[in-house]
């Protein structure tokens with residue numbers, strides 16, 4: 234049984250990232266809203282744009298706490314945020330769906346999302362991703378580190394100093410690898426499976442603009458922030 238040792242730097246990094254992840258939760262819990270009422274496709278689209286907009290603001294605050302992020306070139310910081318916002322939102326949505334809920338709530342939530350206005354062709358890939366995240370039973374620290382790794386992806390479009398991003402990402406990857414051994418000692422391949430989800434996440438995120446454009450509403454209105462961050466309008 235491998236003895237897991239964390240350096241003092243890694244312990245500090247873990248605490249900072251976990252605290253930031255906890256602090257920057259989504260203000261109002263979207264699952265509670267969706268469980269409360271069945272909304273029209275228009276109301277759901279509005280809720281989505283509100284959630285996505287607040288999610289971007291939450292993401293910006295979260296990245297400020299990633300050690301080293303603010304020392305990156307400012308344009309690279311923007312490129313990393315723009316490049317990861319959609320993936321971070323789908324990760325957050327997956328974690329929202331896979332949260333422990335009273336009996337029958339998850340089924341209601343899934344039903345509401347199926348009927349929310351999203352076009353059928355995207356339902357399957359989206360729920361496949363949510364299910365594959367759920368099967369991992371990630372602990373909170375792993376969720377926080379996975380989101381951080383997604384943000385610190387060096388090969389996003391327009392990133393100039395990729396090695397600087399790689400150095401930050403490597404520290405977080407090393408920490409995540411150790412956390413996976415610690416929390417899933419029986420699954421030596423767990424870390425690799427976790428990283429494999431990031432590939433699935435990137436594929437799903439390619440659809441996001443189409444998913445929004447094909448939402449069953451007459452008028453697709455977006456906030457200025459979403460127009461900036463998402464390739465819409």
Ligand SMILES: N#Cc1ccccc1NC(=O)[C@H](C1CCCCC1)n1c(-c2ccc(Cl)cc2)nc2cc(F)c(F)cc21
Nearest residue numbers: 259263264277280281284285288325326329330346349444
């Ligand atoms: N945005 C956002 C966001 C930010 C933080 C947390 C959840 C978010 N997701 C959301 O609000 C949307 C809602 C918005 C109202 C209409 C039904 C979907 N959502 C999505 C979903 C996000 C995008 C795109 Cl194109 C399709 C779907 N998959 C969800 C899974 C869940 F379990 C869940 F509760 C919510 C979920």
